[in-house]
Every structure is written in C-alpha cells, then in structure tokens.
Amino acid sequence: MKNLALIFAVLFVITSCKNESKINLEDTQVESKKAEFSIVIHGGAGYINRESMSPEKEAEYTQKLEEAIKVGYNILKNGGTSLDAVEKTINVLEDSPLFNSGRGAVFTHEGRNEHDASIMDGKTLNAGASSGTQTVKNPINLARVVMDNSPHVMLSGRGAETFAEEQGLEIVNPSYFSTESKLKSLERVKNSEKDKVSVFYDPEIKNSKFGTVGCAALDKHGNLAAGTSTGGMTNKRWGRIGDSPIIGAGTYANNNTCAVSSTGWGEYFIRGLVAYDISALMDYKGLSLNEAAKEVIQNKLPKIGDGKGNGGIIAIDKNGNMVMEFNTPGMFRATMNDAGELYIGMYND
Template identity: 45%
Template sequence: MRRIWAIFLGALIMSNAASAQTSGDPPAGKPAWALTIHGGAGVIERGKLTPEKDAEIRAALSRALDAGSAVLAGGGSAVDAIGATITILEDDANFNAGRGAVFTWDGANEMDAAIMKGETLEAGAVTGVTRTKNPVLLARKVMEDSGFVFLSREGADQFSREQGLEQVDPSYFATPLRREQLEELKERVASGKQVSSFDIDMKYGTVGAVALDQSGHVAAATSTGGVTGKRWGRIGDSPVIGAGTYADDRSCAISATGAGEYFIRLGVAHEICTRLRFRAIEQAAEAQAEVPVDRDGAPERVITPDAVSLDPREVQDIVTGVIDELGELGGTGGVIYATPWGQQGWSFNTPGMYRGKASSGGEKLVAIYGDEE
C-alpha cells in the first residue's frame, strides 16, 4: 500500500507539469449535465397532503426543474442553473423559503441562504435577511461581490440594497398557513406539552439545488426560513458552508434539509464530499498500481482522481452512510447530490422528501413520498 501511495503522489507532481497526461475520457454514459432539487424533508406521508396540494407541490418542483434544466441544456453554468431553480421555489408559498417562510417566535420571517461553486470553492451565505425577495440571489452577490463569505441580519440587508437586489415589504413573505403553525406551536408550549426544537411537522420546506454543467463543474445552493418559532437569532445548517451546503469539483455538490443542529454537528455536506473525494483518490491509486512502468520505474501514464469515475452504487452507499450516522445522533432529514462523474440522487431518513431530478439523458422525476423511486 505504501508503494501505491508513493506512485500516486509522484503522479500528482507529474500531472502539474504534463496536464495532457492527466486527462481522461468521460465515463461511459455520463450525462452532459444533471440537476437535482429538494423542497424539504419531514413527516410527509400519503394522506397528509390533499390531492390538490400534492399536485401543487409536484407542479412547483417540475417548474423549478424545467428552469434549471433550460440553463444547463443551453450550456449555462451550474451556478446559474441552481439560481434559476431556487428562485422558482422561493417564490412559491408551498415551501419554507422566501415567500412562505416560517415565522420566528416573535412573529417575523427571517431567511437564510447559501451558494457554492465547486470549481473554485468560492461561497456566499446570508442569515436573518428580511427584505430580499430572493435570498439565494443575495448569497450569490456575497460570493461574487462582497469579498466575504457570510453576512448576517442588518448588514446582509444593507448589502442587498446596495447591490440593487429586489426588495419587498416583510409582509410579502407571510402566509396564513405559517402563521397558523406558529400559533399552534405557542399553544402547545402554553399548555405545557413537550415541544421539540426540531419538530419536522412544523418546518419542512427548505429548498435546495445541486447541478453538474456541461463544463464538468458542480454547484450547490440552499434557501430556508429556518424552523417555526426559532428564537435568539438561531441559525441552522442551510447557510453554514460544509453543514447544509457544499460543492467541490473533486467530489460532489450537496444541499441538505432537516434538523439543522445535527447537520452542523456532523458537518454533513462536507463530510460526504470528503469521503467521496478520498474514495476517488484511493481508486486512482489502485488503478495507478496496475500501470506498467519503464526500466527507471516511471509509469507509462498517470491516473489522477479526475480521470476516474466512482460507481453509482458506491456513491449512494457513501451518501447514505453519512445520513445513517446523522440518524444515530438523533437527527432527521436528508440530502441531494450531484457528482462530477454524473451521478445524482438523494438520501433521507424521514417518511418523505419533496424532490426531483433531471439530466441530459432525458430522465426527469418528481417525487414526494418515501416509497417513490
């Protein structure tokens, strides 16, 4: 094993001097582009949604997929695609992001969002914003124009105005359903009933998107209103880079939804990306060990991680393994993913997750319940 790693490290050095040696053909069957989305995970069971609401949510997910797919099919970037996708969901009151965000304990709507580029590891995030119509667009402005990664509350709102993003009155975000959920929560507290801070029944609806574009780059973004009845400036995982949002061209793009405190503790998004990245390194090293060498011990060709492709089942097992660890901690929720090798999908430990995927291969799927493929 030590010899394998020595060969691989030498290959990495050589790849810097001879990039032509490191390029590999795309894996057979790899899609030119791929898009995966979610609209939150939780106790989403058949019978809990009316047929009309079921249809509304599926239609919204489908519209979001179509918006992002159009960008990717036209050769647009993964970042542009996820922005187009998430703004559709932020504008739809069925989701806990933008219009339709849940209320804080004090009766306000405060939004969080994050976005990340896998090509450069650039990222932007905001928390506690109150007037930006589409928080995901503000997160992108932070990434591209602020010189920082994470802005909060009044400062984030000020930056948004200065950047000329569309502003709305805070009443725009409020909906009767979310107000009823807050009142129900307060009634339970007043009656002495035990209330979990991570009550999934009260909070699912966070939205997210991950994409692979035709240039081979991945990106991720997440947007949320947080949890119903949150207090004291609570911040969940969605805007935390590495917890609820992460993208790296060397491994994958991840967007998460669920009990944020557990996702933060486990660093779920980064953990998944790291495991996939190191598995690719191992696979490249294993393949390099089989390459013939000349009389001086130099390999005939160099195999680097970007020239290998992980098996879809292996990718899914790694993603699911991290969600299993989340569950062992007591956390509930799920993730969506897209890899530079073309795999896409999700894993969740709740009864359901609003979700969908599309790709250049022609596959388009929208699902809600756990028993849907």
C-alpha cells in the first residue's frame, strides 16, 4: 500500500508539472500574438458576388476600402487613439457614394435619406449614437460629440441635428446625400412589392435590407473602440431605426474583451444583441474572439426570424486579433496590422 501511495504521489507531481508547463506555454503563445495596434473595417454585408460585380466596380471598392483603412492605420501608427482612428476611417466611407452611409445612403419610402450612427470607447464604456438625421454630413462625427460632449447616449431626428449645429459639425442640404444609383434602387424595391418574383433575381432588391459601414481598432495604448454608420434599409417607413445606432447590437467595445461593428438585417441584430453577445461569450464562457464570432453569426443569428438573421461583423480583441465573420455571399472588408500588412476582401471565399 505504501508503494502504491508513493507511485500515486509521484504521478501527481509529474502531472502537476506538465500542467504548469502547459499553462505557461499557452500564456507565452498568447503574449507572443499580441499586436501593438491593428484595425479592421467593413463596408456592408449582403448579396455580393463576382457575377454581379464588374471589374471596374470591384476596383472602385478596393481602392476606397484601402484608402479608408490606411487613414486609420496611420493614426494608430503615429500613436493616435482608437476612437480617432475609427471616426476618421468611417468618414472616408461616409463620403463615398459606394456605401450605404453618409453620401451614399439609401432612400426611405418617402424619398429621404436618413442616417444612423454610433461609436463606443472600450476603455470607459462610454458611447454615443444618433438616429434619423438628414442634414449632418458625417453622422459618425455626431455620434462622437454625443459621447464626448453630452450627458446622453443617443439623440434622434431634429434634436440630434440641433445638437450637431451647436457643436459646429458640418451641416449640408439633404440633396447632398441623393445619388442616382440609390434612387433607382428605391424604385426597383417599390416595384418589387408588386412583382414578388423579381425579389429572387435582382441583387439590388435582395440587398435592400443590407448595407452599413463600420470600423474597430486597437491602439498603442491598449484601448479598443468601434463605430458604425448607415443609411438604413431601402424603402424603410415610419421612422424605422435599425441596429447601427444601438449599443450592444450594431456597436460594442470593451477593453476586457473586444470591439465589434455589425452589418446586416438590423431587426435581427437588435433581437440577438449581436455585438454584445460576442463580447459576453468571451467574458463569461472564455471563448476566443474567433469562436465567439462564429457561434453568434453562424449558429445563433440565423435561427432568429426563421433564417432571416443574415449579415456579419468585424471585430478585434484586446490582443489585436481580428475577425470578419459573415453568413451572406459577401462582405466588403479590410484589415491592417502593426506590420502594415493589408488585406481586402469582398466575396465569401
């Protein structure tokens, strides 16, 4: 019995040493993967495929995604904050008619362009958002000043525009946001209500519920931030608000876990609290960012609304690891890390 006890004791010590070595090794591996800074962006998820994309249009998207992410990358490289990188990167996308945000926002049923946006600071958990604005040139800037200069989290409509004017933000005539391509999309979606069959064949109609821009970043100070900006859903009515300005659904950032920006059919992202859910899975269940994003986007979200939970997210964790997870045929996206390596993608391949 004494010999048996001695054997068990030796085995226990050996096993303990192995476990300790394994833990230390894992800690080293995690530490070695930590990036000094990194940034990831999206320009909307949806029915994006090569068959419906001309080489010229693909080049336009590639150029604009690269231009946008390099703005944020340079801010981070020079020691700037993740909040500034997120805001200025989204500005580039908002100013482009290619995306459903700012200049290229889609039209409501009444023929207006209405914007929603949000931003969140992972260090303080402070956040700002706006919805239903029609005259603020860059809605993400309004979300930022709501966060920084007001006691509130979200402002809407005319009140939000008044605050924007008081804060000295650039105000434009609503006609600034009108683009011919988005107006044609509205007409096609309206016509599709009379001809249900066309919905299944027209990419513009299939994409009417999608389209948003967003950014998530980690800076040299170890702080995360995320922001999202959109024109919402083509043909939306009654002052509809999607997930983009909803903290926890369209945007979330927490230095302890990750920063997330969402894009997709907003009603289902709101119901699933998608951005926060990814952070919560990391926080409470110890999942990696990649594991949490896959669980939410590929498993949980599609089950909401009988398979209508379509879209994607971009996210970055506290170590600078980035994911771009989506369950649609495509998502405009790009990443840059502290080594200056650039990736740009559009399709689900």
